[in-house]
Amino acid sequence: MGKYDYHSPQRKGAIRLKLEELPKIYDLSASDPRSELIDRSAQSHEELQRIDRIMAEMGRLRAVERKISLASQQYMQLNETDMRAVRFLISAKNTGSFVTPSALAKHLKISTASVTKMIDKMEKAGHVVRTAHPTDRRSLCVEVTNGAHIAAREQVGRHHAARFGAAARLSQAEQETVIRFLAETAHDVEASIASVREPGVPAA
Template sequence: MTADVVKEGYWYGNETVAVEVLNALRDYRSAEAAMRRRTRSSMGMGETDLLALRYLLEYERAGRMVGPKELATRLGITSASMTSLVDRMVKSGHVVREPHPTDRRALVLRPTSDSDEEVRKTLSGMHRRMMDVAASLSRGEAVVVVDFLKRMREAIDGIDQH
């Protein structure tokens, strides 16, 4: 990509290569956000609901039980918001509440098999294409990309600290 192809309006000056990288990263983030909107729309779920379902599926695959309090902490939401979220997800058939096997006062949240199937059906093609792209990288390329993304995350995480 040459300097004349770099998008107008970026505030970083004339560092052409850096701007090209940041533009590509911004374009990827925009495409990912659009994909998430399409996924939420096709599944009839809000962003937090979809994220909660993703976490519940991760816990399920790892053989871990999770309750509303732990999930609320992971999502960064209040217990009142968590109650509303769980009510919605139970009503939509994505989540079930079950009694905890050893603590009769506690509940466990589990994704339904239908929701696991729906997520796989909705996202499997996209995940396969993303995996194919990642697998096409040489080991050296992968190391550079992972290092870059980690440093970008650290740069963004550090914003509130300065």
């Protein structure tokens, strides 16, 4: 396979997104009809409707982000792990950091052997290059190519950057509320994950 052509006619304008209707699967009446997971007896009907709307909007955001991810993978002909590597390498390039194969393997949580195969594939396609480490002669670095960087920025980065506008339009008080909501949501979900034990495994 030759190097990837980022500017071919079939590639241009590859990512087109359409805002979808609010997903219904996140409605409490659909996900927990008998209140077995959440005791919501203290909430009024109006409060529950607003919470349902929040959950639905979060679901729609996840669906849109998933659509961007899948479209970008198709556009650049890379899988999800490859795209995570590209994003990591772009971030490193933007901050002037150097990424070794072992650092990339650690970030992706995969073996060094798997990273080597991935780098070989992506280098052959023209997405990344291996370069000499600037301070350690025994090490090599991995860098994203200019073509891959521009393609990811134009076809993926712009969609993600669009989130800035929604945040910027909020008042300071609204921003603080959103920050608190997202932080507490992440905390509560993490705590829920940590509380789940395998069957038959006693608590610590």
